[in-house]
Amino acid sequence: xxxxxxxxxxxxxxxxxxxxxxxxxxxxxxxxxxxxxxxxxxxxxxxxxxxxxxxxxxxxxxxxxxxxxxxxxxxxxxxxxxxxxxxxxxxxxxxxxxxxxxxxxxxxxxxxxxxxxxxxxxxxxxxxxxxxxxxxxx
Amino acid sequence: xxxxxxxxxxxxxxxxxxxxxxxxxxxxxxxxxxxxxxxxxxxxxxxxxxxxxxxxxxxxxxxxxxxxxxxxxxxxxxxxxxxxxxxxxxxxxxxxxxxxxxxxxxxxxxxxxxxxxxxxxxxxxxxxxxxxxxxxxx
Amino acid sequence: xxxxxxxxxxxxxxxxxxxxxxxxxxxxxxxxxxxxxxxxxxxxxxxxxxxxxxxxxxxxxxxxxxxxxxxxxxxxxxxxxxxxxxxxxxxxxxxxxxxxxxxxxxxxxxxxxxxxxxxxxxxxxxxxxxxxxxxxxx
Amino acid sequence: xxxxxxxxxxxxxxxxxxxxxxxxxxxxxxxxxxxxxxxxxxxxxxxxxxxxxxxxxxxxxxxxxxxxxxxxxxxxxxxxxxxxxxxxxxxxxxxxxxxxxxxxxxxxxxxxxxxxxxxxxxxxxxxxxxxxxxxxxx
Numbered sequence: 001x002x003x004x005x006x007x008x009x010x011x012x013x014x015x016x017x018x019x020x021x022x023x024x025x026x027x028x029x030x031x032x033x034x035x036x037x038x039x040x041x042x043x044x045x046x047x048x049x050x051x052x053x054x055x056x057x058x059x060x061x062x063x064x065x066x067x068x069x070x071x072x073x074x075x076x077x078x079x080x081x082x083x084x085x086x087x088x089x090x091x092x093x094x095x096x097x098x099x100x101x102x103x104x105x106x107x108x109x110x111x112x113x114x115x116x117x118x119x120x121x122x123x124x125x126x127x128x129x130x131x132x133x134x135x136x137x138x
Numbered sequence: 139x140x141x142x143x144x145x146x147x148x149x150x151x152x153x154x155x156x157x158x159x160x161x162x163x164x165x166x167x168x169x170x171x172x173x174x175x176x177x178x179x180x181x182x183x184x185x186x187x188x189x190x191x192x193x194x195x196x197x198x199x200x201x202x203x204x205x206x207x208x209x210x211x212x213x214x215x216x217x218x219x220x221x222x223x224x225x226x227x228x229x230x231x232x233x234x235x236x237x238x239x240x241x242x243x244x245x246x247x248x249x250x251x252x253x254x255x256x257x258x259x260x261x262x263x264x265x266x267x268x269x270x271x272x273x274x275x276x
Numbered sequence: 277x278x279x280x281x282x283x284x285x286x287x288x289x290x291x292x293x294x295x296x297x298x299x300x301x302x303x304x305x306x307x308x309x310x311x312x313x314x315x316x317x318x319x320x321x322x323x324x325x326x327x328x329x330x331x332x333x334x335x336x337x338x339x340x341x342x343x344x345x346x347x348x349x350x351x352x353x354x355x356x357x358x359x360x361x362x363x364x365x366x367x368x369x370x371x372x373x374x375x376x377x378x379x380x381x382x383x384x385x386x387x388x389x390x391x392x393x394x395x396x397x398x399x400x401x402x403x404x405x406x407x408x409x410x411x412x413x414x
Numbered sequence: 415x416x417x418x419x420x421x422x423x424x425x426x427x428x429x430x431x432x433x434x435x436x437x438x439x440x441x442x443x444x445x446x447x448x449x450x451x452x453x454x455x456x457x458x459x460x461x462x463x464x465x466x467x468x469x470x471x472x473x474x475x476x477x478x479x480x481x482x483x484x485x486x487x488x489x490x491x492x493x494x495x496x497x498x499x500x501x502x503x504x505x506x507x508x509x510x511x512x513x514x515x516x517x518x519x520x521x522x523x524x525x526x527x528x529x530x531x532x533x534x535x536x537x538x539x540x541x542x543x544x545x546x547x548x549x550x551x552x
């Protein structure tokens with residue numbers, strides 16, 4: 001696995017293509033087959049009791065998988081999620097950013113598979129686990 | 139399976155407990171073991187090309203399962219999602235609301251299982267399929 | 277959706293291609309988009325306490341999806357499972373065959389999605405729920 | 415996480431409780447939170463073309479999760495699988511044993527979550543990925 005884009009290129013791509021979410025996610029680390037993405041947990045992601053909403057965690061896992069795949073195939077906006085399985089395991093720490101570590105398990109001609117672990121900054125034990133399949137454009 | 143809440147009671151519960159999303163979802167039908175929830179697709183749910191975002195569809199499936207379970211156990215805010223598996227199958231129709239039909243497959247003492255199909259209004263073929271497990275409060 | 281194979285053709289295909297399992301499964305009903313497959317629960321599928329093993333239920337869901345897809349695309353042995361999500365919900369009834377009802381939710385050019393409910397004969401409440409994605413040969 | 419059973423105790427437990435599968439699986443490594451289980455791929459696990467069947471890979475993932483959980487809670491046969499999600503990514507190498515590495519992501523009072531990667535001995539790239547939830551006896 002070799003990288004086609006670096007962190008700066010991924011950030012430029014998100015700023016151009018996903019204006020609605022461009023301020024929510026920051027790529028913190030990138031290497032062949034692996035990425036770490038941080039999500040700043042703002043008020044709009046919260047549920048009563050201060051916990052982060054499920055959709056916000058889904059969004060983080062999905063963006064992590066997408067950026068990890070793009071980093072390896074180049075900026076092709078047409079890659080689409082076909083499957084996602086999530087386990088929610090612990091309550092996130094209040095007021096802490098979430099960190100998602102993605103691993104690229106398969107990069108085939110038509111499908112890519114990523115798994116991801118989400119942690120609250122400063123807390124042991126993953127908050128959530130996700131696996132995602134993307135269909136790749138020809 | 140017998141209902142503990144009706145549609146009006148579910149709407150009141152959402153308005154009190156989930157102020158962030160209270161205007162997004164409307165329960166259209168409710169019967170023992172089955173619910174239909176509509177989501178109005180506003181600009182904040184859209185992605186480039188006019189498609190509905192994955193997180194918005196996850197949110198719809200999750201709310202549908204949650205309200206279906208509450209309708210059967212009463213207003214207990216502590217039920218939490220432990221697992222969700224989603225298949226994204228077709229592009230939603232532009233500008234159309236999404237309709238999610240949930241079925242309560244299991245209502246046990248500690249776990250409930252719901253599956254759901256999401257359609258675009260006026261379009262054949264489901265947009266997405268989801269299954270969700272909730273952990274129930276004692 | 278139109279059928280390319282009938283029940284007899286499916287049974288002949290299984291007898292030729294899957295000699296190891298040919299006596300385990302019987303297609304009981306077939307219609308566009310829907311199939312019912314029965315599995316006779318023999319001793320080799322059992323676990324202590326008389327319950328059916330998880331792998332046996334996985335096998336039933338997987339064969340159900342495979343035969344439902346083949347019935348619509350014709351006898352192409354190269355369709356392969358890429359994803360399966362299962363919820364195990366109730367203990368099967370001892371000594372009863374299992375019945376699996378599959379629905380073809382999507383039949384695309386490269387992917388097909390099926391969901392399935394497994395019941396014990398004579399028992400209310402599904403034993404298990406499954407969703408499966410198959411990659412289709414070109 | 416501390417271990418309640420060692421490899422020898424796990425092997426004795428399987429020999430007593432799961433006579434049907436006792437010769438199929440060998441625990442190769444065990445540490446707090448992690449296990450490696452090998453499955454010898456016999457003829458009964460094969461499909462046409464020499465590939466390992468999906469049910470056999472499901473069985474390996476399920477046994478891996480089960481033994482990893484038991485190693486941490488002691489020999490309680492009543493832990494049951496409630497959910498399993500699998501991605502099948504590559505064809506196993508013909509005639510090679512499969513190795514499954516399990517990680518214990520959560521060990522709660524009522525639920526445990528494990529993820530697992532399955533490799534063919536001597537082959538890069540995982541054959542399959544699985545995540546499993548177990549319901550634990552009180």
